[in-house]
Amino acid sequence: MSDTALRLTDVRKAFSGVEVLHGLDFDLRKGEVLGLVGENGAGKSSLMNIVGGVLPMDSGTMELFDEPYAPRSPSYATEKGIAFIHQEPNLFTNLTVAENMFIDGFPKTRFGAIDGKAIGRITQDCIDRFSLPVTPDTKVEFLSAGIRQMVEISKALMKNARIMIFDEPTTSLSRREKEGLFKTIDELKQRGISIVYISHIIEDVFRLCDRITVLRDGLIAGTSPVSEISENELIKRMVGREMTRIFPSIEKTISDTVLLEATSIKWQERVNGVSLRLRAGEIVGLYGLMGAGRTELAKVLFGVEQRDHGELAINGRALSHVSPGVCIGENAAFITEDRHNEGLLTTKSVDDNLSLVKMADLTNRVGVVNVGERARYNRQAIKDLQIKVADPKHQLANSLSGGNQQKVVFGKWVMKDPKVFILDEPTRGVDVGAKFEIYSIIVNLAKRGSAVLFISSEIQELIGTCDRIVVMKDGCITGDVPKSEFDQERILQMALQGQG
Amino acid sequence: MNELYAICKRNVWPVFRDMPILPLLIVSFIVAIVYVPLFFTLDNLRNYLLQSSDLLIISCGLTFVVLNGGIDFSVTSILTLGSVVGAYIMALSPLAPVPACSIPVAIVVMMGIGLLVGVVNGLSVTKLKMPSFVATLATQLIVLGLAVQFTSMVSDTSSIAGLPEAFFVLGGEGRFFFVPILIAFSVWLVSYWLLGRTIFGKRVYAIGVNPRVSFISGLPVKRTIVLLMVISGLFAGVASIIATARNQVGMSSLGDKMFLTTIASVIVGGTSTSGGLGGVHKTLLGVLFITLLNNAMNLLGVGWYTMMIVLGVLIILSAVSSYLLSSRAGWTWKRKVADV
Numbered sequence: 001m002s003d004t005a006l007r008l009t010d011v012r013k014a015f016s017g018v019e020v021l022h023g024l025d026f027d028l029r030k031g032e033v034l035g036l037v038g039e040n041g042a043g044k045s046s047l048m049n050i051v052g053g054v055l056p057m058d059s060g061t062m063e064l065f066d067e068p069y070a071p072r073s074p075s076y077a078t079e080k081g082i083a084f085i086h087q088e089p090n091l092f093t094n095l096t097v098a099e100n101m102f103i104d105g106f107p108k109t110r111f112g113a114i115d116g117k118a119i120g121r122i123t124q125d126c127i128d129r130f131s132l133p134v135t136p137d138t139k140v141e142f143l144s145a146g147i148r149q150m151v152e153i154s155k156a157l158m159k160n161a162r163i164m165i166f167d168e169p170t171t172s173l174s175r176r177e178k179e180g181l182f183k184t185i186d187e188l189k190q191r192g193i194s195i196v197y198i199s200h201i202i203e204d205v206f207r208l209c210d211r212i213t214v215l216r217d218g219l220i221a222g223t224s225p226v227s228e229i230s231e232n233e234l235i236k237r238m239v240g241r242e243m244t245r246i247f248p249s250i251e252k253t254i255s256d257t258v259l260l261e262a263t264s265i266k267w268q269e270r271v272n273g274v275s276l277r278l279r280a281g282e283i284v285g286l287y288g289l290m291g292a293g294r295t296e297l298a299k300v301l302f303g304v305e306q307r308d309h310g311e312l313a314i315n316g317r318a319l320s321h322v323s324p325g326v327c328i329g330e331n332a333a334f335i336t337e338d339r340h341n342e343g344l345l346t347t348k349s350v351d352d353n354l355s356l357v358k359m360a361d362l363t364n365r366v367g368v369v370n371v372g373e374r375a376r377y378n379r380q381a382i383k384d385l386q387i388k389v390a391d392p393k394h395q396l397a398n399s400l401s402g403g404n405q406q407k408v409v410f411g412k413w414v415m416k417d418p419k420v421f422i423l424d425e426p427t428r429g430v431d432v433g434a435k436f437e438i439y440s441i442i443v444n445l446a447k448r449g450s451a452v453l454f455i456s457s458e459i460q461e462l463i464g465t466c467d468r469i470v471v472m473k474d475g476c477i478t479g480d481v482p483k484s485e486f487d488q489e490r491i492l493q494m495a496l497q498g499q500g
Numbered sequence: 501m502n503e504l505y506a507i508c509k510r511n512v513w514p515v516f517r518d519m520p521i522l523p524l525l526i527v528s529f530i531v532a533i534v535y536v537p538l539f540f541t542l543d544n545l546r547n548y549l550l551q552s553s554d555l556l557i558i559s560c561g562l563t564f565v566v567l568n569g570g571i572d573f574s575v576t577s578i579l580t581l582g583s584v585v586g587a588y589i590m591a592l593s594p595l596a597p598v599p600a601c602s603i604p605v606a607i608v609v610m611m612g613i614g615l616l617v618g619v620v621n622g623l624s625v626t627k628l629k630m631p632s633f634v635a636t637l638a639t640q641l642i643v644l645g646l647a648v649q650f651t652s653m654v655s656d657t658s659s660i661a662g663l664p665e666a667f668f669v670l671g672g673e674g675r676f677f678f679v680p681i682l683i684a685f686s687v688w689l690v691s692y693w694l695l696g697r698t699i700f701g702k703r704v705y706a707i708g709v710n711p712r713v714s715f716i717s718g719l720p721v722k723r724t725i726v727l728l729m730v731i732s733g734l735f736a737g738v739a740s741i742i743a744t745a746r747n748q749v750g751m752s753s754l755g756d757k758m759f760l761t762t763i764a765s766v767i768v769g770g771t772s773t774s775g776g777l778g779g780v781h782k783t784l785l786g787v788l789f790i791t792l793l794n795n796a797m798n799l800l801g802v803g804w805y806t807m808m809i810v811l812g813v814l815i816i817l818s819a820v821s822s823y824l825l826s827s828r829a830g831w832t833w834k835r836k837v838a839d840v
Binding site for chain 2 (some may be wrong): 302304324325327328329334336341342343344345346347348352355356357359360363366367368369371412
């Protein structure tokens with residue numbers, strides 16, 4: 001018996017003749033947490049899909065606990081003890097916790113009916129194991145993202161998972177939930193379960209993992225124990241070049257013109273009297289923990305939700321009824337945190353997505369769209385933002401990698417040259433290289449005289465790009481820190497305790 | 501030979517994959533020519549196109565709604581109400597003795613009925629936030645009920661006859677057979693242009709895929725929905741003019757069989773009921789195909805109920821084929837892109 005849980009040897013995979021995995025050797029030891037990092041498009045997802053039986057490999061071998069392993073389907077992989085925990089839990093929100101646990105095989109009574117007692121009992125055991133604050137018959141829709149994830153982990157344990165693969169598990173979790181998840185991962189490790197942890201958040205990977213494997217352009221760029229590699233070396237290994245600058249340094253000036261002024265905005269107990277000013281050329285960071293009301297504030301400012309109280313003026317004009325259409329008329333733009341449901345028409349082409357906002361300007365009085373102009377603007381955006389797309393006219397938005405999808409959303413708005421730009425978590429799920437490009441887009445917009453409101457949960461990126469950071473807690477602003485006084489601990493304290 | 505194969509693969513295959521109904525239509529047409537007696541005669545082909553014309557108009561209107569992710573059940577009721585009210589104006593009302601006056605009035609009223617019901621549908625969906633399924637089911641019942649009530653009030657039978665001769669031109673009477681065909685083709689062309697070239701059309705598709713993304717991107721979602729409901733109603737009104745003129749009577753049962761064939765034409769044509777995919781080019785093929793079946797089965801003496809069975813099977817088949825083809829199409833795209 002070796003101590004290897006999963007070993008891949010010379011695995012190759014090509015998509016219509018283009019090889020994306022060029023002969024990978026990969027091993028996961030028993031009871032270890034292995035970090036898997038790499039830029040978007042490096043092949044992480046392809047690799048994990050092969051392990052999970054979603055995709056077949058073209059050549060190579062896999063061994064699972066020293067036995068040859070060739071998954072034919074995802075359910076075969078589950079049966080063999082491989083479980084996936086995705087960034088969005090795969091649970092049925094309209095069913096209860098217990099029903100979700102048993103959805104693919106309910107225990108039956110002698111008469112063929114579902115054995116409700118057994119379900120309740122087994123589920124209760126799982127709940128007790130992690131002391132989750134739920135009962136077996138709580139509906140999943142009432143649970144927070146963190147608890148949902150715990151339910152999913154419990155479900156995997158119930159099926160005797162021996163290997164758990166976490167794919168960006170923390171993106172929808174609050175800070176506290178994230179701590180809880182890390183604790184759980186430690187416990188899983190104690191039980192001898194092997195874990196692959198895929199993430200873009202380098203600090204987390206360093207904190208959690210025993211070893212880190214870097215994937216770059218379909219090849220393993222190295223595996224090292226955490227103690228033997230620094231963050232900088234890791235990033236260098238990921239991008240294949242020295243990342244001397246994580247944030248762009250571009251000179252710009254802030255003028256006194258106020259482009260957006262919000263006064264005591266209130267909305268449904270989630271936003272409790274927020275006042276905010278954005279000046280031309282200024283990048284204002286908005287920091288806060290999950291549930292602090294940042295996203296809600298952004299939605300109210302852009303008229304996606306109607307404010308209950310307060311004043312809003314864009315470009316010096318007071319707006320009584322705000323809708324996205326009105327805001328776009330005042331040359332404002334809004335990148336939402338939820339790319340799939342609010343940002344992209346995922347089943348439409350890249351071209352259709354890019355021109356969605358700008359199209360109204362490219363239309364004559366009869367309503368005919370100027371196709372040539374439209375194509376010209378789209379090509380320009382693809383070039384300016386370096387969107388990697390082969391055939392923008394036919395390729396669907398959801399066929400792009402996360403970073404490129406986000407660039408398409410940017411392109412849609414940047415084409416209008418917006419004066420007020422509200423960004424909600426614009427770098428979520430985006431790799432290191434693309435992040436830098438997105439920061440550059442933001443800073444360049446400010447340089448041309450736009451006012452930017454930059455919402456993020458990553459304090460470093462706010463410190464790296466913003467001129468001022470506003471902190472929110474419980475729907476109120478608890479701090480407003482100028483660039484000269486940026487201090488990570490103090491900002492965090494404002495967000496946690498409401499004072500600096 | 502190899503060259504021919506390459507040309508086919510490059511140019512023909514993508515078209516067939518986009519519109520699986522096209523090869524089916526061609527094959528069915530050939531089969532009909534060979535096996536159905538009297539099918540390939542000038543008289544019958546003219547008849548075939550005439551039968552297609554009102555179906556095409558009404559299906560084009562419905563295509564707008566389906567592309568937007570909605571449904572409009574009220575179209576065939578509009579057809580019926582338009583038919584009986586129009587016939588009443590031309591045959592029984594005080595205006596009836598003066599065709600030069602009654603015909604234009606009837607035409608305006610028939611289109612007006614469609615417009616009005618369309619507005620009601622549009623406002624129910626946008627202002628009262630009813631799903632189009634529910635809103636148009638309600639108007640379908642109300643409008644059909646009104647049509648039957650109205651007919652029984654003004655006539656002893658379920659139809660109103662005695663329309664002026666001049667009106668039949670619009671139905672393609674005699675040497676004017678090209679009139680309804682031309683009208684239908686124009687309506688189709690306008691729809692094609694609206695959907696393909698104008699911002700309104702682009703919005704219909706975008707909202708059909710995801711109304712929330714569209715709203716946040718500043719598209720006038722509600723205005724677009726009202727507008728396309730109005731178009732659907734209006735087209736049904738236009739179709740009622742042509743159908744009434746062709747049948748030469750106003751009938752309260754005119755829309756009964758049209759309901760199935762209209763929805764079948766749009767779906768079998770290949771416009772997705774989940775919204776955002778398809779178009780009137782597909783609906784045209786759907787209409788030609790469904791009418792071909794109808795026509796051929798009539799000639800063969802097959803009854804309506806057999807036709808219903810065939811239509812049902814076809815809807816299932818088209819759903820299966822579009823699912824298979826689209827999932828494969830999605831697959832190839834995924835393969836082309838390195839990051840899966």
